[in-house]
Amino acid sequence: TQLLEQSPQFLSIQEGENLTVYCNSSSVFSSLQWYRQEPGEGPVLLVTVVTGGEVKKLKRLTFQFGDARKDSSLHITAAQPGDTGLYLCAGKSSPANEKLTFGTGTRLTIIP
């Protein structure tokens, strides 16, 4: 069974600070996705990373896929209250397998 552990589980920081969320596994994934979910809603896809070592930027969010494709990180610069939410990583074991394994989640709260 593939497991994705996210850390930290909870994070509460002041507006303007930087933060990093980690997503780790002992298994290799063909691709990894990051989602943000708000209360009472479904997850919304932020990014998909496919290549080991890949770095993708989405405004103030920077996503990195580990060289061995077993881990990933999400870095947010100058956090804003609108960044508050549950951040989930999810991996696919192979390109042909559409099933996603979700991480344990990181609940982020940005204090104005």
Place this chain on the structure above:
Amino acid sequence: GAVVSQHPSWVICKSGTSVKIECRSLDFQATTMFWYRQFPKQSLMLMATSNEGSKATYEQGVEKDKFLINHASLTLSTLTVTSAHPEDSSFYICSASNRETYEQYFGPGTRLTVT
């Protein structure tokens, strides 16, 4: 963009009754849809994979006779919670995989409360 809808968005039912939740891909065809369950402050847990025209594949520990899945068309999958009990109360989320791009898109979820 790709939109997935769920109906109803929330439902309250009495213990022992059955509840049907619909998941629709509105602007694309999905040969595969997935059903997840999410407890408060937790991540998503995959319950089953729904394949159009064939039987669903259930994850270990999920009772297939209790959670009936039907995927009768390329745009609709349904999850029926049979003989619901209070412990079935949860947030149920579906996702649909675009048959051309293999991207997965999530529905807004259905909050089920069993009293």
